[in-house]
Amino acid sequence: MALQIDHLDVRYPGSAAPAVHDVSLALPAGQIGVLIGPSGCGKTTLLRAVAGLERVSAGEIRLAGQLVGSPGVQVPPERRRIGMVFQDYALFPHLDVARNVGFGLKQLPAAERAARVRDVLALVDLAGSERRYPHELSGGQQQRVALARALAPRPALMLLDEPFSNLDVDLRERLAHELRGILKSAGATALFVTHDQLEAFAIGDVIGVMHQGRLHQWDDAYALYHRPATRFVADFIGHGVFVPARIVAAGAGAQVDTPLGRLKNRTECPLPGAYEGDVCELLLRADDIVHDDDAPVKAEIVRKAFRGSEFLYTLRLASGELVMAHVPSHHHHHVGELIGIRAEVDHVVTFPPEPPAATFSEPNKASALE
Known part of the structure; x- marks a missing residue:
């Protein structure tokens, strides 16, 4: 070397x-x-x-x-x-x-x-x-x-x-x-x-x-x-978000339930038992999300960034989660519009759920003065 x-x-x-x-x-x-x-x-x-x-x-x-x-x-x-x-x-x-x-x-x-x-x-x-x-x-x-x-x-x-x-x-x-x-x-x-x-x-x-x-x-x-x-690598490289997911047994392999529906025939994803309660978080890249007017899942555009040949849309699902999508720039939608989307995930990347962030609670003032 x-x-x-x-x-x-x-x-x-x-x-x-x-x-x-x-x-x-x-x-x-x-x-x-x-x-x-x-x-x-x-x-x-x-x-x-x-x-x-x-x-x-x-x-x-x-x-x-x-x-x-x-x-x-x-x-x-x-x-x-x-x-x-x-x-x-x-x-x-x-x-x-x-x-x-x-x-x-x-x-x-x-x-x-x-x-x-x-x-x-x-x-x-x-x-x-x-x-x-x-x-x-x-x-x-x-x-x-x-x-x-x-x-x-x-x-x-x-x-x-x-x-x-x-x-x-x-x-x-x-x-x-x-x-x-x-x-x-x-x-x-x-x-x-x-x-x-x-x-x-x-x-x-x-x-x-x-x-x-x-x-x-x-x-x-x-x-x-x-x-x-x-x-950290998943979050740092490229555009992507994490959404809650659940691993579901399917024959010799597994499937993944997500806010965008079930990802089927995912033999390369973790098997049931890999996470406690089979609950995990799924990485969704912007190129995993496809704009499809006929898709049953609708999402609200909350931000968009023009990139020349494409927009980078930030979308809010009905469940509240945010996802991102690269959309050809001739699909010129406005912030606040609902568009149809579907997931096409070739590489299933999952991680354990992150613990909820600690919240700050103000001490009881009366007790503090005693």
């Missing part, structure tokens, strides 16, 4: 809880891994630990089989053969593109260094820009220079910490696809941090979802969406 992390903890001095706790993952050579999660989830701390910028409190980090981080081993960053690209690019404003890209190649003879600079600039589609300065480049071009500089020394691993965060949305989406092509053309192994799911899906071969310092799932995008390992 290019990168192997086993039961990793990273703890900041004075902190009650570790910033990263019991994280394990493996990234094969030539693959692109992406870490996503809400702010403060530990993804950047994990990246910094791999880079050697944070000390390991427990567990191990191995690069190409070599132990580089553990409570007793801390290989310095410059000896880890890692290329890094940060949010601000960190280009030297007084150096032209060629000298920025070749900054880490000073050990090479001049002719060989110049050839490598030309090669990586061509790889990032900036051939001929050697004599330009950073201030003469667009944000996207500066990001490419930073990437070329990181690739130039042929690192064993590339680390990228939200490199598109300073760019506008349209440019970010385009560069995400281009970045994947560049890394694949270079044969690079990379670990990428972002908070943007579309970026993660566009770039990653494998994606890790983090929350409160823990890695909940390390899998491809399809599995994260259709087979989430935890309730």
